[in-house]
Amino acid sequence: MSALTNTPAPAAVAGPPAPEASARQRRLRAWATRAPLLPALIFMIVITQLPFVATVFISFMDWNALYPDARHFAGFENYREVLSDEALRRSVLTTVLLTVTVVLVSLVLGLVLALLLNRRFPGRGLARTLLIAPFLLVPVAAALLWKHVLFNPEYGLLNGLLNWVFGDGAAQPQWVTDHPLPAVEAALIWQWTPFMMLILLAGLQSMSAEQIEAARIDGAGNWQIFRHLTLPHLRRYLELGTLLGSVYIVQNFDAVFTITSGGLDTANLPYTVYQTFYQAHENGLASAAGVLVVIGSLILATFALRVVSSLFREEVAR
Amino acid sequence: MSATATAPDGAARARSARTRQGLLSLVTWALSLAFFLPIAWMVLTSFHSESDAATNPPSLAASLTLDGYRDFFGADGGASPWPSLLNSLVASGGSTLLVLVLALPAAYALSIRRVEKWTDVLFFFLSTKMLPVVAGLLPVYLFARDAGLLDNIWVLVLLYTSMNLPIAVWMMQSFLAEVPVAVIEAAQIDGARLPTVLSRVVAPIAAPGIAATSLICFIFSWNEMLFARVLTGVTAQTAPVMLTTFITSQGLFLAKVCAASLMISLPVLAAGFAAQDKLVQGLSLGAVK
Numbered sequence: 001m002s003a004l005t006n007t008p009a010p011a012a013v014a015g016p017p018a019p020e021a022s023a024r025q026r027r028l029r030a031w032a033t034r035a036p037l038l039p040a041l042i043f044m045i046v047i048t049q050l051p052f053v054a055t056v057f058i059s060f061m062d063w064n065a066l067y068p069d070a071r072h073f074a075g076f077e078n079y080r081e082v083l084s085d086e087a088l089r090r091s092v093l094t095t096v097l098l099t100v101t102v103v104l105v106s107l108v109l110g111l112v113l114a115l116l117l118n119r120r121f122p123g124r125g126l127a128r129t130l131l132i133a134p135f136l137l138v139p140v141a142a143a144l145l146w147k148h149v150l151f152n153p154e155y156g157l158l159n160g161l162l163n164w165v166f167g168d169g170a171a172q173p174q175w176v177t178d179h180p181l182p183a184v185e186a187a188l189i190w191q192w193t194p195f196m197m198l199i200l201l202a203g204l205q206s207m208s209a210e211q212i213e214a215a216r217i218d219g220a221g222n223w224q225i226f227r228h229l230t231l232p233h234l235r236r237y238l239e240l241g242t243l244l245g246s247v248y249i250v251q252n253f254d255a256v257f258t259i260t261s262g263g264l265d266t267a268n269l270p271y272t273v274y275q276t277f278y279q280a281h282e283n284g285l286a287s288a289a290g291v292l293v294v295i296g297s298l299i300l301a302t303f304a305l306r307v308v309s310s311l312f313r314e315e316v317a318r
Numbered sequence: 319m320s321a322t323a324t325a326p327d328g329a330a331r332a333r334s335a336r337t338r339q340g341l342l343s344l345v346t347w348a349l350s351l352a353f354f355l356p357i358a359w360m361v362l363t364s365f366h367s368e369s370d371a372a373t374n375p376p377s378l379a380a381s382l383t384l385d386g387y388r389d390f391f392g393a394d395g396g397a398s399p400w401p402s403l404l405n406s407l408v409a410s411g412g413s414t415l416l417v418l419v420l421a422l423p424a425a426y427a428l429s430i431r432r433v434e435k436w437t438d439v440l441f442f443f444l445s446t447k448m449l450p451v452v453a454g455l456l457p458v459y460l461f462a463r464d465a466g467l468l469d470n471i472w473v474l475v476l477l478y479t480s481m482n483l484p485i486a487v488w489m490m491q492s493f494l495a496e497v498p499v500a501v502i503e504a505a506q507i508d509g510a511r512l513p514t515v516l517s518r519v520v521a522p523i524a525a526p527g528i529a530a531t532s533l534i535c536f537i538f539s540w541n542e543m544l545f546a547r548v549l550t551g552v553t554a555q556t557a558p559v560m561l562t563t564f565i566t567s568q569g570l571f572l573a574k575v576c577a578a579s580l581m582i583s584l585p586v587l588a589a590g591f592a593a594q595d596k597l598v599q600g601l602s603l604g605a606v607k
Contacts, residue, residue, distance in 0.1 A: 033433050113350075131349075134357065136537075145576075154372070155372040190356070247448055261565065
């Protein structure tokens with residue numbers, strides 16, 4: 001120990017003093033610059049990266065929490081089981097279906113609303129505020145609202161309205177039981193459309209009015225302006241909405257948990273992972289499924305990061 | 319009409335354009351109201367008695383009552399919601415404070431006095447946001463259990479901090495970068511030292527952005543349910559976990575569900591409307607201004 005601490009000191013003295021001191025000073029200054037960053041960086045690595053390493057580790061073990069003594073190394077056994085398990089494979093399909101439907105529908109609705117809101121009209125601020133409100137409900141509260149207050153077949157608002165409009169003998173569908181996945185999707189679309197609208201509205205507002213004016217003077221119609229000016233300008237915002245929406249909705253747990261509790265083929269991957277370890281106590285299997293979710297998300301994330309970075313570079317260059 | 323030869327055509331076109339604009343405004347309003355209808359209905363239902371709330375067709379004009387809210391606050395001998403609300407407040411408020419403490423210096427090192435490779439660091443923060451939380455859930459649970467930290471609100475404070483830190487670093491980085499370097503240099507030439515520069519020059523310019531960032535972090539923590547459900551039980555239960563007790567129907571309970579959902583969403587609605595202009599920036603992780 002003492003030998004190690006002693007050696008650098010004579011070396012520092014022996015070397016040419018001026019450049020050594022300045023190099024040290026430079027290193028010191030670099031660390032002084034880095035210092036404010038370090039707490040946040042270390043915190044993130046410890047809290048988000050270490051658990052993931054542990055998940056990868058556990059995913060190679062046969063480990064049921066109810067039989068902790070039988071824990072042993074299992075190689076790729078969990079992955080084989082996860083990939084060949086019918087229920088898990090179905091939950092992969094459900095996740096894809098749920099994410100694609102919710103993202104696409106809310107993106108289209110969000111685009112329509114953003115275009116409509118991007119004009120001057122009386123009460124525009126209020127209309128915008130009303131439209132944002134669904135996004136500002138606690139997700140569990142929004143899911144409860146749809147499940148009990150809107151979808152309930154006996155006294156829900158949807159069937160109530162049907163009854164009102166069509167009188168006695170109106171159809172009274174069992175919304176959740178008959179269409180479980182669309183029911184979950186409807187609730188999510190309602191919450192996520194405002195998100196898409198906000199992003200696209202920001203995109204529309206960053207368009208230059210002069211360019212549109214010039215095109216109009218050149219005789220371009222509304223559709224031509226939308227097709228050749230607005231859409232190309234919005235492309236990146238559409239991509240961003242799609243990717244961020246996907247990243248958030250792939251991870252959705254609250255709506256599935258609340259509306260169907262994963263029943264009726266609506267269990268998505270996060271719900272399945274939760275159930276595998278929380279109810280079935282299969283730690284190894286749950287971890288393997290978790291690792292697969294991560295791999296799926298990483299593919300999405302690579303694209304998402306690319307879009308964010310291109311917008312970011314533009315922002316910095318400006 | 320016949321007095322001028324060319325005017326009718328122009329006037330008619332202007333009139334039809336105005337009609338079209340009016341129609342579009344009408345459509346916009348109809349859609350906005352349609353989106354808001356479920357919330358309006360929830361508010362109305364929360365003020366109805368349980369029997370009026372559960373009629374088909376719906377009873378619009380039923381008399382109003384505060385019973386749903388009294389029920390929510392435990393008037394009928396039910397559990398009081400205050401411990402859960404307080405837990406949510408501690409988890410959200412505590413993690414937001416911790417986020418600020420960690421994110422402000424980090425954002426400083428990524429915007430005003432930049433470390434080398436600062437964009438790489440920024441993207442590292444962002445990439446952690448893309449990892450699904452469910453992948454780390456099990457090890458976190460096992461760790462909390464073995465350390466005797468299950469049902470402990472401070473575990474949630476730490477987890478929510480890690481959940482929001484990337485967003486906060488990105489947002490604050492962009493707010494601090496808006497502070498002109500020339501202003502900072504001028505202050506330094508005038509002999510101001512770092513703390514003075516930060517409090518007198520940087521803070522006033524960046525303050526609205528920092529406030530919006532805090533509100534957005536608060537919203538995300540308040541909304542979180544998966545970690546809260548797995549890691550808390552009785553004493554540290556948060557408000558969204560309390561809401562999950564309404565998942566299975568319990569007879570006539572619509573008014574109570576609506577009252578509870580509204581009361582628990584109230585802080586989020588307030589924070590969200592307060593941060594409205596900066597909401598997009600937070601949600602898009604700072605990519606859109």
